[in-house]
Amino acid sequence: MFKIVEKKYLSPRVALLRVEAPRIAKARRAGHFVIVRATATSERIPLTIAQANVKEGTITLVVQGVGSSSNQLIALQEGDCVHDIVGPLGQATHISKVGTVLCTGGGVGIAPLLPIVEAFHAAGNRVITVLAGRTKELVIFQDEMKEASDEVIIMTDDGSLGEKGLITDGIKKVLEREHVDRCVTVGPAIMMKFVSQLTKEYNIPTIASLNAIMVDGTGMCGACRITVDGKMRFVCVDGPEFDAHKVNFDELLMRLNAFKAAK
Numbered sequence: 001m002f003k004i005v006e007k008k009y010l011s012p013r014v015a016l017l018r019v020e021a022p023r024i025a026k027a028r029r030a031g032h033f034v035i036v037r038a039t040a041t042s043e044r045i046p047l048t049i050a051q052a053n054v055k056e057g058t059i060t061l062v063v064q065g066v067g068s069s070s071n072q073l074i075a076l077q078e079g080d081c082v083h084d085i086v087g088p089l090g091q092a093t094h095i096s097k098v099g100t101v102l103c104t105g106g107g108v109g110i111a112p113l114l115p116i117v118e119a120f121h122a123a124g125n126r127v128i129t130v131l132a133g134r135t136k137e138l139v140i141f142q143d144e145m146k147e148a149s150d151e152v153i154i155m156t157d158d159g160s161l162g163e164k165g166l167i168t169d170g171i172k173k174v175l176e177r178e179h180v181d182r183c184v185t186v187g188p189a190i191m192m193k194f195v196s197q198l199t200k201e202y203n204i205p206t207i208a209s210l211n212a213i214m215v216d217g218t219g220m221c222g223a224c225r226i227t228v229d230g231k232m233r234f235v236c237v238d239g240p241e242f243d244a245h246k247v248n249f250d251e252l253l254m255r256l257n258a259f260k261a262a263k
Contacts, residue, residue: 001081005058010140013065014108015074016050019082022057024049027088030095030119031112031241033211034087036061038073042083045069046236048112048211049088050141059085062111062140090240093207095119099181100126102174102204103149104195106167106187107133110140112209113186118148120184126150128180130170132191136161167191168198175202183207185244189256193249200245208244210235210252227251 006018024034033048051060065071076082093116101120105113110131121127129149133139134157146152153170154162163170167187174180175198183206185195192208199206210226224235229246233239 001083002085003081004076004078007076007078010062011137014138014140015063015065017061017063017073017076017082018051018058019061019085020057021059021085022054024085024087025052025054025057025059028052028059029088029092030115031090031093031209032088033090033112033240034059034061034085035089036073036082036086037084038069038076039083042072043069044084045073046089046211048209048240050111050114051144052115062108064108090211090236091238093119093184093241095123097124100128100179102128102130102171102180102183102199104130104167104171104183104185104187105132106191107138108140109187109191109209110145112211113184114141114144114148116184116186116209117145121148121150128174129153130155130167130174131162132156132167132170132187133161134158166194168194171195171198175199175204180204183244185209186211189249189252192244192247193253196244196247196249206244207241208247209239209241210247211240226255 003020008016028049036045047061049059050062063074065074103117127149128151129145130153132155155165155170183199183204185192186209227248228242
C-alpha cells in the first residue's frame with residue numbers, strides 16, 4: 001500500500017497525487033513511469049513520474065480522469081492508500097550537455113515533460129520551454145517550469161493565457177531567432193506529429209515521448225506497438241522515448257483512434 005500524502009486538482013479533471021514510495025523515488029530518473037492500481041480490482045494504469053523527492057520518499061503522479069480506473073484513482077483522498085505501484089519502468093531519458101534544448105509539452109503531457117526539463121537544465125543546458133493547452137486551465141506546472149527553464153513560452157488556443165495560437169507557433173518563433181541543438185516533445189500524438197514535422201524542416205534532432213499509448217507497461221499485451229524507422233517497437237519496454245523523425249505518427253494516430261466511439 002502506498003499512502004497519499006498530498007492531493008490537489010490542477011484542473012477540473014486532472015489531479016496531482018503525491019504518494020509515499022521511497023524505493024521508487026530513489027531509483028527514478030527522468031522519463032521513467034510506474035504502473036498503478038487504485039484498488040485490488042482496478043485496471044493497471046501507466047503513469048509517468050512527474051517529480052520525486054528522495055529525502056521525503058515520495059513520488060508525484062498526475063492523473064487525468066478519463067475512464068473508470070483513472071477516476072477511481074483520483075477519487076482517493078489524502079491519507080488513503082493506492083493499492084499497487086510498480087516501477088520505475090521504461091528507459092530513462094538520455095540527458096547530456098548539448099547546448100540549447102527546446103522542450104515542448106501540451107495538456108497533461110506537461111507533467112512527464114517537467115522532469116526532463118529539470119534534468120536538462122541541471123546538466124548545464126540552456127532550456128527553452130514551450131507549453132500549450134486549449135485554455136489556461138489546461139496549462140499545468142507553470143511555476144515549476146519557469147524555475148527549471150531559461151525561458152517559458154505559453155500558447156493557448158483561445159488566448160486566455162500567454163499568446164493565442166498553437167504550440168507550433170511558439171516553437172517557430174524560437175527556431176527563427178536562434179539555434180536549437182535538441183528538441184523534446186510530450187503531449188497528444190497529433191501535437192507531437194506536427195512538432196516533429198516542424199523540427200525536421202530545421203534539421204533539429206527531436207525526441208518524442210509516446211507514453212499515451214501504453215497499457216500493460218511490461219511488453220506482454222502488445223497494445224503499445226509502434227513502427228519506428230520501419231521496425232516494430234514496444235513503447236513500454238523500448239521507450240517511451242523515440243526519435244520523433246522516425247516514428248510513424250499516422251499509424252500511431254490510427255491505432256489511438258481505433259476504440260473511439262462512433263458518432
